[in-house]
Amino acid sequence: MPVAERTPQTLYDKVFQAHIVDEKLDGTILLYIDRHLVHEVTSPQAFEGLEKAGRKVRRPDCTLATTDHNVPTTSRKTLRDIASFIQEDDSRTQCVTLEENVKKFGVTYFGLSDKRQGIVHVIGPEQGFTLPGTTVVCGDSHTSTHGAFGALAFGIGTSEVEHVLATQTLITKRSKNMRILVDGELSPGVSSKDVVLHIIGKIGTAGGTGSVIEFAGSVIRSLSMEARMSICNMAIEGGARAGMVAPDEITFEYLKGRPLAPKCGSDEWNKAVAYWKSLQSDPDAKYDIDIHIDGKDIIPTVTWGTSPEDVVPITGSVPDPETFPTEAKKAAGRRMLEYMGLAAGTPMEDVVVDKVFIGSCTNSRIEDLRAAASVVKGKKIASNIKRALIVPGSGLVKEQAEAEGLDKIFADAGFEWREAGCSMCLGMNPDILSPKERCASTSNRNFEGRQGAQGRTHLMSPVMAAAAAIVGKLADVRKLAEYKGSPHIEAAVAPETTSGKAHADERIETDDHEKEALTDQPEDSSPQVNTSVPKAGSTGLPKFTVLKGIAAPMEKANIDTDAIIPKQFLKTIKRTGLGKALFYEWRYLDANTENPDFVLNQEPYRQAKIIVCTGPNFGCGSSREHAPWALNDFGVKSVIAPSFADIFFNNSFKNGMLPIAIKNKDDLEKVHAEAAAGREIEIDLPNQLIKDQDGNTICSFEVEEFRKHCLVNGFDDIGLTMQLEDKISEFEKKMTLETPWLDGRAYLKRKGQGGKLAAKAVPVPKTNRGETKTEPLEW
Ligand SMILES: CC(C)[C@H](C(=O)O)[C@@H](O)C(=O)O
Numbered sequence: 069m070p071v072a073e074r075t076p077q078t079l080y081d082k083v084f085q086a087h088i089v090d091e092k093l094d095g096t097i098l099l100y101i102d103r104h105l106v107h108e109v110t111s112p113q114a115f116e117g118l119e120k121a122g123r124k125v126r127r128p129d130c131t132l133a134t135t136d137h138n139v140p141t142t143s144r145k146t147l148r149d150i151a152s153f154i155q156e157d158d159s160r161t162q163c164v165t166l167e168e169n170v171k172k173f174g175v176t177y178f179g180l181s182d183k184r185q186g187i188v189h190v191i192g193p194e195q196g197f198t199l200p201g202t203t204v205v206c207g208d209s210h211t212s213t214h215g216a217f218g219a220l221a222f223g224i225g226t227s228e229v230e231h232v233l234a235t236q237t238l239i240t241k242r243s244k245n246m247r248i249l250v251d252g253e254l255s256p257g258v259s260s261k262d263v264v265l266h267i268i269g270k271i272g273t274a275g276g277t278g279s280v281i282e283f284a285g286s287v288i289r290s291l292s293m294e295a296r297m298s299i300c301n302m303a304i305e306g307g308a309r310a311g312m313v314a315p316d317e318i319t320f321e322y323l324k325g326r327p328l329a330p331k332c333g334s335d336e337w338n339k340a341v342a343y344w345k346s347l348q349s350d351p352d353a354k355y356d357i358d359i360h361i362d363g364k365d366i367i368p369t370v371t372w373g374t375s376p377e378d379v380v381p382i383t384g385s386v387p388d389p390e391t392f393p394t395e396a397k398k399a400a401g402r403r404m405l406e407y408m409g410l411a412a413g414t415p416m417e418d419v420v421v422d423k424v425f426i427g428s429c430t431n432s433r434i435e436d437l438r439a440a441a442s443v444v445k446g447k448k449i450a451s452n453i454k455r456a457l458i459v460p461g462s463g464l465v466k467e468q469a470e471a472e473g474l475d476k477i478f479a480d481a482g483f484e485w486r487e488a489g490c491s492m493c494l495g496m497n498p499d500i501l502s503p504k505e506r507c508a509s510t511s512n513r514n515f516e517g518r519q520g521a522q523g524r525t526h527l528m529s530p531v532m533a534a535a536a537a538i539v540g541k542l543a544d545v546r547k548l549a550e551y552k553g554s555p556h557i558e559a560a561v562a563p564e565t566t567s568g569k570a571h572a573d574e575r576i577e578t579d580d581h582e583k584e585a586l587t588d589q590p591e592d593s594s595p596q597v598n599t600s601v602p603k604a605g606s607t608g609l610p611k612f613t614v615l616k617g618i619a620a621p622m623e624k625a626n627i628d629t630d631a632i633i634p635k636q637f638l639k640t641i642k643r644t645g646l647g648k649a650l651f652y653e654w655r656y657l658d659a660n661t662e663n664p665d666f667v668l669n670q671e672p673y674r675q676a677k678i679i680v681c682t683g684p685n686f687g688c689g690s691s692r693e694h695a696p697w698a699l700n701d702f703g704v705k706s707v708i709a710p711s712f713a714d715i716f717f718n719n720s721f722k723n724g725m726l727p728i729a730i731k732n733k734d735d736l737e738k739v740h741a742e743a744a745a746g747r748e749i750e751i752d753l754p755n756q757l758i759k760d761q762d763g764n765t766i767c768s769f770e771v772e773e774f775r776k777h778c779l780v781n782g783f784d785d786i787g788l789t790m791q792l793e794d795k796i797s798e799f800e801k802k803m804t805l806e807t808p809w810l811d812g813r814a815y816l817k818r819k820g821q822g823g824k825l826a827a828k829a830v831p832v833p834k835t836n837r838g839e840t841k842t843e844p845l846e847w
């Protein structure tokens with residue numbers, strides 16, 4: 069019999085395929101998740117859901133938690149515990165709740181007293197928790213960062229966090245394959261951040277919607293792991309589900325000696341590397357979208373507007389909205405310039421800056437700090453700079469930087485040297501911009517109000533932010549006389565110091581131990597299997613069949629989740645009560661005054677059950693499920709738009725809501741006209757029709773079979789997944805045999821801790837800052 073030819077596969081296809089537990093005829097897939105990172109903002113409601121249903125965390129050994137978003141970045145010298153350290157009530161509640169949950173559910177946790185604490189996307193790679201070929205998720209949109217290792221890593225909402233905690237799987241479907249080839253070479257002063265800003269400028273914030281982007285080409289190959297992480301980090305800003313880079317020698321070198329990577333030189337390491345090497349896209353693999361970029365066209369790039377796609381080379385000027393192609397774009401551009409306090413035609417280098425922030429999961433790693441330090445060394449920040457913050461991504465990054473004397477370089481120049489956390493990237497902690505303050509920032513989002521209400525953010529690379537601090541304006545780092553460096557080359561040759569040792573793997577003595585641990589799993593370390601029947605009293609979803617009601621018209625493109633629900637409302641540990649905060653910055657002029665111009669403050673739209681948006685990419689940005697929760701709480705059960713950001717789309721279904729994508733312009737216009745006239749519309753889900761208030765059909769719409777089935781029946785998909793328990797356990801057994809290094813139980817056994825999973829989670833109050841010899845930084 070002739071052997072059937074194998075379809076060539078991309079890197080994404082390979083990793084995805086290797087994790088399929090079950091596939092339905094309509095393409096709905098149950099995907100196994102190898103690594104789950106958890107933080108305090110998106111997990112409380114998930115743990116609460118587990119508890120109500122009487123469920124356990126299925127794989128505590130594959131789950132790692134930390135606090136990052138809410139934590140103050142002030143000195144921790146006086147830290148006793150998180151409850152007394154965090155002043156702000158809601159932030160404290162969220163962090164304390166996480167600590168209670170990790171104890172209750174036996175999850176490994178890095179708290180504020182642990183040097184390994186830091187931004188969730190910095191600590192995963194740092195510990196070797198993130199490995200090539202894995203599936204990695206987190207209730208956070210920038211999970212795409214981990215794709216730099218050739219992992220399939222993506223952000224999820226809180227309901228999905230609960231699903232993964234309970235089942236170690238996710239319900240999903242295949243994404244499109246998109247490849248971005250960056251060939252040639254980068255010029256001096258151009259960093260990976262410039263590459264990704266340039267890419268987003270080119271493809272737009274919706275350019276990657278529905279796709280996983282593979283970044284390839286000679287420029288990408290030449291980059292360090294940290295630089296690759298900065299690129300994959302912002303794949304979400306290009307609208308993609310995930311970003312990936314094929315693993316290579318640079319990847320393997322980075323992983324050597326990381327505590328949770330297989331021990332270098334062992335049989336397990338060799339086996340893992342052989343597998344990782346196979347994770348290259350086949351030469352004849354097909355991509356749905358292919359983009360080519362020449363490295364030499366990229367010059368240091370900054371943003372001018374309020375979306376990451378609004379980029380301009382530093383040598384350019386603020387664009388003139390009147391030159392934009394459509395009326396909607398012109399209007400959006402005018403609003404952005406007003407918000408940003410900029411005039412069209414102003415050279416970017418004339419824009420005066422108030423604050424500088426070097427940090428965030430995009431650019432807070434050791435190489436970023438080294439690169440920034442090389443610019444500021446021996447100089448002082450300009451007198452107009454009110455504050456310049458350096459916020460290392462983790463305690464270990466901070467320690468490494470201090471060992472290299474970078475803290476001193478920054479302090480001498482006038483920067484503040486802070487403790488690890490998300491900090492001014494989104495200002496859920498006290499680090500925020502005051503209204504109208506302008507910030508040169510190495511973070512990833514420049515949405516309205518992102519770094520503080522009415523704050524103005526310009527995104528850029530660490531060397532560019534450092535240059536802005538010195539000059540006092542947005543500045544071209546290439547013009548600073550002493551700066552000759554290339555951000556990555558310099559970083560790559562920097563010496564290894566103390567915290568390099570902290571990464572050393574002291575877990576296994578010999579390969580024999582290792583082999584024994586891998587083939588002989590202790591009985592009591594098997595997954596904590598949940599039953600499909602939830603505890604009485606836990607809730608299902610309301611059924612969605614026919615929805616008739618007033619539809620509010622909106623015309624903007626890229627309505628981001630930060631606009632739908634700003635950060636200050638993410639501090640709740642409940643899913644309810646967010647309706648009042650929906651579209652907060654647009655809806656209110658101040659805490660007590662409504663904005664009469666905003667549609668939801670006008671009759672009859674105060675009663676809206678539906679939103680009809682004519683701009684694409686509704687719900688882009690963060691993974692916060694608070695966005696659909698706020699809409700739901702207000703009374704909106706369905707949003708109709710030309711396109712949606714993937715995570716928002718998923719999150720809506722998980723809450724019994726129906727997002728409808730209507731690509732046909734005429735159809736959408738007709739629905740919009742009904743909304744604009746203040747008439748009701750009817751959404752008939754069983755028949756997939758949108759009707760006017762008299763019952764006449766306006767148009768039909770698409771919805772995936774499985775999602776429709778769940779909505780119409782009000783099914784809790786955790787319960788549905790649990791019915792596939794046999795398949796999940798079968799899959800886990802196969803993984804243990806084929807990729808044993810992914811099995812967290814093996815780490816625990818190797819540590820000789822006796823085989824009780826829950827008891828082995830790192831205890832919360834333990835000090836692990838390495839102050840004494842008895843507190844090694846090991847697992
Ligand atoms: C809080 C979290 C849901 C959010 C995200 O998903 O991105 C945050 O990290 C952000 O950057 O806005």
Ligand code: SF4
Pocket residue numbers: 136137187208210428429430489490493494511512
């Ligand atoms: S984008 Fe900012 S807020 Fe979000 S995880 Fe990264 S550092 Fe934290």
